Amino acid sequence: EAGVVQSPRYKIIEKKQPVAFWCNPISGHNTLYWYLQNLGQGPELLIRYENEEAVDDSQLPKDRFSAERLKGVDSTLKIQPAELGDSAVYLCASSLQNTDTQYFGPGTRLTVL
């Protein structure tokens, strides 16, 4: 069974440019998470989806970050415009609804120059 797929794996952009990350969760997983992980830190939740509904986006900086999960499967996280401080690893995870175990993708490492 395929795991959580993320692309791209690495992205280097200049500040003020837009960037988008894509995530394909494990088939059948209703819940999808986007996390941000800074170097030496644990992941921090940005947004959680139950199917196509964003049920927790309280930590998402909505002035520059946006996310969508059309049709309740794949999801896209966008930053526009990117800032130097956005350099981090962006992780996607999925789980069956109302369960504890999350399955993580490999992450996208973003470098903003």
Place this chain on the structure above:
Amino acid sequence: KNEVEQSPQNLTAQEGEFITINCSYSVGISALHWLQQHPGGGIVSLFMLSSGKKKHGRLIATINIQEKHSSLHITASHPRDSAVYICAVTGGAGSYQLTFGKGTKLSVIP
């Protein structure tokens, strides 16, 4: 909000040594997770426990609910165990959101 603290932050061990990583949290939980993250980012779930002890191969995880403390032990450590080990908790009352510790970076030297 639950505060999750791990110690040590960094750990270097000789191959074969017994390793212990500790995790404490501030508020009651429904479950505690131990996760492994290798360079390159991928995170793998090692254990999920809400009481007692679990063992998988050379890895053992214990939790003391009263003390709000958990430990991850690695017996007969090997260089391939080198990774970041992250403790995370989920709260009670149907909350499945993970709160993560900062991780412990383990390096096992041959």
